[in-house]
Amino acid sequence: MAIQPIELILGRQFIDGLSMPVFLVDPEGNLLFYNEPAEEILGIRFGETGSMPVEEWSTIFKPTDIEGNPLPPESLPLVQTLTHHKPAQGSFYIDNLKGEKHLINVSAIPIEGRPKRFLGAMALFWNSNFS
Amino acid sequence: MKIKVWGCRGSLPSPGPENIIYGGNTSCVEVSKGDTLIILDGGSGIQRLGKSLSPKVKELHVLLTHLHIDHTMGLGFFQPLYNPNIQVHFWGPSTALEPLLHRLRRYFSPPLFPVRLNELPKHPIIHEINNSEFVIGDIKIKSAYICHPGPTLGFRMTDGDSVFAYMPDHEPALGSANFPNEAEWTSGYEIAENADLLFHDGEYTAAEYQTKIGWGHSSLQDAVAFGALAKVKKLAIFHHDPLNSDERLSKIFEECVTATSPNYDVFLCKEGEVFELG
Numbered sequence: 372m373a374i375q376p377i378e379l380i381l382g383r384q385f386i387d388g389l390s391m392p393v394f395l396v397d398p399e400g401n402l403l404f405y406n407e408p409a410e411e412i413l414g415i416r417f418g419e420t421g422s423m424p425v426e427e428w429s430t431i432f433k434p435t436d437i438e439g440n441p442l443p444p445e446s447l448p449l450v451q452t453l454t455h456h457k458p459a460q461g462s463f464y465i466d467n468l469k470g471e472k473h474l475i476n477v478s479a480i481p482i483e484g485r486p487k488r489f490l491g492a493m494a495l496f497w498n499s500n501f502s
Numbered sequence: 503m504k505i506k507v508w509g510c511r512g513s514l515p516s517p518g519p520e521n522i523i524y525g526g527n528t529s530c531v532e533v534s535k536g537d538t539l540i541i542l543d544g545g546s547g548i549q550r551l552g553k554s555l556s557p558k559v560k561e562l563h564v565l566l567t568h569l570h571i572d573h574t575m576g577l578g579f580f581q582p583l584y585n586p587n588i589q590v591h592f593w594g595p596s597t598a599l600e601p602l603l604h605r606l607r608r609y610f611s612p613p614l615f616p617v618r619l620n621e622l623p624k625h626p627i628i629h630e631i632n633n634s635e636f637v638i639g640d641i642k643i644k645s646a647y648i649c650h651p652g653p654t655l656g657f658r659m660t661d662g663d664s665v666f667a668y669m670p671d672h673e674p675a676l677g678s679a680n681f682p683n684e685a686e687w688t689s690g691y692e693i694a695e696n697a698d699l700l701f702h703d704g705e706y707t708a709a710e711y712q713t714k715i716g717w718g719h720s721s722l723q724d725a726v727a728f729g730a731l732a733k734v735k736k737l738a739i740f741h742h743d744p745l746n747s748d749e750r751l752s753k754i755f756e757e758c759v760t761a762t763s764p765n766y767d768v769f770l771c772k773e774g775e776v777f778e779l780g
Binding site: 372373374375376377378380381383384387404483484485486487488 | 595596597598630632633646647648649653676677678679685686687688689691692
């Protein structure tokens, strides 16, 4: 069992208390935690899934353009942040497990602990429109 | 591995006839094995430790969990720093920007202290650590940031099959997603896991803790719950509130034991106490 660093533990505590949807991922992109508002986007509760490897949650979270064409992973803000360790931002559509299409705006920020340890990222979603 | 407590009081030295049993000196613990000498924190207890050392000691290592004043106030009175024949190493937590050396100089400079680090006869060697693993003599040490205001480390010290864990200032109830139920998401778990002996913060009663959440310390009850989660064999409650007398400490500890019924060995740490592991 991997024990999470204190920065991610406190990050999870923080986003657990937010009313905006947030994902918390490790440096490999594994989805460590998503809060209750983010459950609406994925269409599934964290209590049902727990943490998910990137291969698993990327099949749930299917980003598309307005025409419904799949977007390449490297165009997604969270992937850019994990790759370059820099903030990134973007908008796209997703179809969740409930079959709902969402327009979501995403800001992804890297999480760097002391002293400059890259620990993962947070993706913050807002202005989501339910179809 | 021999462990001796030179100070287990929290926050402020508290000498006096009402504090004879548990002692009044702030955090300082000696860990030794053969010629290896490691000192955990430089609270006021380090002054007596320094006077007790064998003249044969030529090198020693001071590991600082963090730089709050109760963990550093004794350093200027630590006699080996004034002995040119002894090499002192300081190990302490990295921050995002300011080097450990600069932060130590804040203490070793006026108006806090008259002697500067570079005026010592032999400059200490500075080691910055974070989530690190390193070896001193025969003792393997693992450090990790834990939940306490400012950069703060816990230490896990392994000698053969024996493990001693040290987290004098720690608030796992805050640094946890679901305390005390999810080890993976609990601050300090990797430091304490299955330790033979854990020294852990237990400054407050459960009621007191409710008005001090976020101050970086634990209730006795949370310390017991954390020790149970980590499956330690023995828990010594550390960082006693300077406001608490021997009588009061014994009373709140008994109340904690009654309330929690720990199924492992739990006791209040005492200054002067010695433990042998392995």
